[in-house]
Amino acid sequence: MDRLVKADVKEVELVFKRGQRNTTTFRLTNLMHTMSVAVSLTTKNPSFFSFNKPFSIIPPLSSSSYTLLLSPPSDQPPLTNPPDAITVKTIMLPLGTAHHDDLSRLFSKPGPHLFKDATLPISFVGPHVIEHLVSSHTQIAEIDLFLNKAISGCPVNQLTGLLKSAVVSGKAKLVGTLIDHGGDVNDKDSKGRSLISLAVQAGHLEVLNVLISSGCEIDNSVDHVLHHAAAINRVDLMEVLFRACKNVDLNSVDFCDRTPIHIAASYGYTDVIRFCLSVGGNPEVLDVNRCTPLHLAAQEGHLDAAECLLEASSFVKYALNKQGKTAFALAVENGHSNLYDLLQLGDALNRAARIDNVNGIKSCLAEGGNVNGKDQNGWTPLHRAAFKGRIESVKALLNHGAKANLVDDNGYTPLHCAVEAGHVQVALLLIAHGAKANERSLKGVVPLKSDCFKNPPPLVQPLCCEKERA
Template identity: 85%
Template sequence: MDRLVKADVKEVELVFKRGQKSTSTFRLTNLMHTMSVAVSLTTQNPSFFSFNKPFSIIPPLSSSSYTLFLSQPSDQPPLTSPPDAITVKTAILPLGKAHLDDLRRLFSKPGRHIFKDATLPISFVGPHVIEHLISCHNHIGETDLFLNKAISGCTGNQLTGLLKSAVVSGKANFVCTLIDHGGDVNDKDSKGRSLIALAVEAGNFDVVNVLISSGCEIDNSADHVLHYAAAINRVDLIEVLFRAYKNVELNSVDFCGRTPIHIAASFGYTEVIRFCLSVGGNPEVLDINRCSPLHLAAQEGHLDVVECLLEASSYAKYALNEHGKTAFALAVENGHSNLYDLLHLGDALNSAARIDDVNGMKRCLVEGANVNCKDQNGWTPLHRAAFKGRIESVKVLLNHGAQVNLVDHNGYTPLHCAVEAGHVEVALLLIAYGAKANVKRLKGLVPLNSDCFKNHLSLVQPLCHEKE
């Protein structure tokens, strides 16, 4: 026999409650048939723990109960790495009796004991321990060990409540462990939102993946997960949600009637918008105030977003909100002059060029219109004026820096437009300003299947060679 006593537990579990006294009781049994056994209880951190009986005597084949106390109430458990433990020292007591001082002297003697000391690890359990581990930002050694021990003192409902905290805090390993031990992955918060919604709102990509793989479901009526992801500029979250859930709708609206594209437009998140558009997002949805995403982007002055939305929608520029205002009007109201050209002046300049309104063109250019802006077909004002044969408009545009060799979506330059429409005087002016018009280049850019083009090409061809 190498031990004199046997404990009724392999480790002592101490239910920690924040700000309250914590105790745990265990029993030791004397294994000797005829001899009493003296017992000494100590811990590695006596400032944290105390015993009701640090020294005691157990009669033959008898048992005795002991209580471990957390010395002072605390707001957090005194976790140490490695965890603390109770050392149980024993000695045979032939007379069966001894004073307390005698026991102290007995166990204070140096030297090797004949019988082995017993060691009982101390584990802190309960939800308050897990709450502390979740909230702790500093690294705690053996955190997973502490977590697994603490779970044994929690009910299923407590684990579910703790699961929400772990999700919001971004502790993916805690989320896994709590789900594995009974936390309800499909529990809802007070607003009916799923854990996925909480994780997305907090921007926790790893947690989102854990919840998806654990079977967390979403409810589109309450879980505006794509909206949450759009609000924090997280294309990665939108993509993983879109791939994982077939019922996620890119054009779903929140309580304000806004789609994820609306949300991204209001914050200026161009990449989110581009992704949404690439997988079927509609840039022309109107919210409850009849505002399109373009209205919101213009109101906030987000140039890149405005450009992106204009590429995707020709209608949105002219849409009126509930107050009858276009996106351009909102840009003016908020002083975003960098948007004027895109939202209005470019149209006005093209219109003036089409009807040869020289004064109108000059006014647009003074106000900030881009002389080389392109419409949905890639035409600049110079393309339009050249095609219409508006010689005065062409002069104004050239004098304000219009580029003569810009091509539209079909490869036409302003010179092509002038030649095809038969406006020789305009063609000569463009060539004088450097328009490249040799026959080889024209053949390379424009299909020569127009009778009108063939007729007028002969007029310009000699001039092209003279220029060269």
Template identity: 75%
Template sequence: MDRLVKADVNGIELAFIRGQKISKTFTLTNLMHTMSVAVSLSTKNPSFFSFNKPFSIIPPLSSSSYTLLSQPSNQPPLTDPPDAITVKTSMVPLGKANHDDLCRRFSKPGPHIFKDATLPITFLGPQVIEHLISGNTTISDIDLCLNNAISGCSGNQLTVLLKSAAVSGKTYLVRTLIDNGGDVNHKDSNGRSLISLAVEAGYLDVVNVLISSGCEIDNSIDHVFHYAAAINSVDLMDVLFRAYENTDLIESVDFHGRTPIHISAIHGHTQVIRFCLSVGASPDVLDINKCTPLHLAAKGGHLDTVECLLDASNYTKYALNKEGRTPFALAFGNDCSNVYDSLQLSDALNRAARVGDVNGIKSCIGKGANVNGKDQNGWRPLHRAAFKGKLESVRTLLGYGSEVNVVDDNGYTPLHCALEAGHVEVALLLIGHGAYAKFEESQRYRDEGWFEIRWL
């Protein structure tokens, strides 16, 4: 004999609702024509599940209904493997037995006990998926649990869950919810796309899934490059740029008139700025306060970012914002002394070197100016002083550690500059401090009274 009773279901499906009792009724039918059958019902989690009739007797060819009851819970009691109702049976020749007799009968295994059915317990509904999104479960068969839960959800519920999965970085859940009807082009209350939400949260894999699933963005609302810039993610920038192939997006402005470069400048995210520049974005855009990205980087004291922006644009150093202030003025107002040299002191030092203002040189260096700082042509203060023949300026700069053999963007050293301008004393001073250069013998130098020499 295969079994004594038959269940009317293959499993028990419970629509889980947080904080509420759950119940499900099923029927067992006695298959015996002349013999009553005793039934015992149990689960692995008796503290959560109970039955209205844990023990009963079913007369021949009769049926009996049973109700599985659950305790209220804040989360579905997912187990690994999933819980199930175990249906055990035993023949009752006399057709009668009291509760204690049945307890004793099923308390010990033996040939008189049959295991007629195992009815898996599954949980349905959005709150089960919310639990999976939260990550507070270690069950191994996520597929089974998720598919069961999805069967109890409406399309709108799947879409809401899709948003939660996207902002939580649950890539697999995002893909599954989309495959089962979640709307990939759902907008939040501010009109932002799921891609915006995933980018802002920094989940690259989720963004890739959304893009491949056809998620669309609205350029006027979805400032995806701004979000990527704010979290310093070049990887997200690259994925977005390749996906939408639109240079205008990377130069789009937000509600403050700021481009992604502005946002990066605020946070000092230099690598993001370099990426934006590499794909054609401009470093010179003004926001609604007429601030360039350099203004914002200077205000924050982000030295690497300041220097990157100075390399990208020479004139922005002198740009005035709405209040008529330069980047240096903003840095000074916020006591960001680490960027003074890049923004202004280097200019003052070059000017002092050029005019022979020794006190000015000392003052600038004392305030933190870089004695070897270069201008837009790669000239250092020593180049300036040598070219103008300012002997004391050269001497002072050398005394403060100027590199005597430093070269500009064209490969010229300060010695080249001195010779080109005909300043013999300066040239000799530089040579005395180790200057060298490679010159071919020149008729010009001989004609002008120079000593013949080849510096190697």
């Protein structure tokens, strides 16, 4: 005979409830027609599990119920891999009766009298088990092992609630399994936001991909997903959203009328700003306070972000917010001197150099202007003063550290500009301060020779004049 008793289940499921007394019941049936059978129940972890009847006697062809108890109450299920199991051992009892101590001795002795009738795995089921899997650091392979069992004790509405927690936790495999078992991928939170919003805010790219492939949809009126991605400097999330969600809009605004570029500018996230600009983002949108993204970057002192925004728009430098302040005014107000030259002093310094306002030059430099700062064409204040022949301005700039051999975007040095315009004294002054007469430009400017100062020749590409006129 292979066995003496038969269990009514192949696996014992225990609905785990955090901090409560957890029990489950199963039945064993005596298969013997004329003889009683003694039963012993054990587990690998007796510190976790106990039975109402560890030893019992079942009459012929009768059944008996047994209760498995998880004790003491716990905040988390004792998950093990492989799972714990109930071992059912039996012994035939010709007399049909025996004392507890006698049964204990009988089952402690190995031999042919002892039958191992069944091994019943113990599975923990219910939402509290899934919550534990969501919050724990359990390995992915083990999550699959436990999750498939735990889900069997959960109705669909509970799976949907657990899905939100899984999204925030970043467990993409768990998210996919919950969706496969009926979790509603388009359920909303209390603020009406989609699961995609939750995934993006938490920065989980893999979860985002699972949600998109499962048909999760967003509502632009509440799901400011690009704003969330911008706030955590995640271009990768923005790329996925822009590619997969057809209704995302890089110029959409949040409740403060701010675009994703506003958000990135306020944090100084230059990579996000560049991505937004590359796919159609508008750097000139005004928020509820009539602030451009440049206002926000200037207010926080983000130099690289400000430079990036100025490359995209020349207008924003002069835009006024609701208080009538430019980005430069906000930088000054907040003491961000590293932005002064970029936002205003560079313009003032170039203007002073052009009109030979030496006091203006000194004032700009004293306030933090960059003596070697370049405009949109690569001209420094020294280029401009040299081309105009403003010798006093040239002296002031050189005395304050202006570099005589810097080239503009077309390869012109200040010396080239002076020679082209016929300003011999300025040219000689530049040479005296180290300007190289044989310096070549990026565009192949003719080397300067000493006789050039008698009849200054035009340069190969007289762009200096064009720039000045512009």
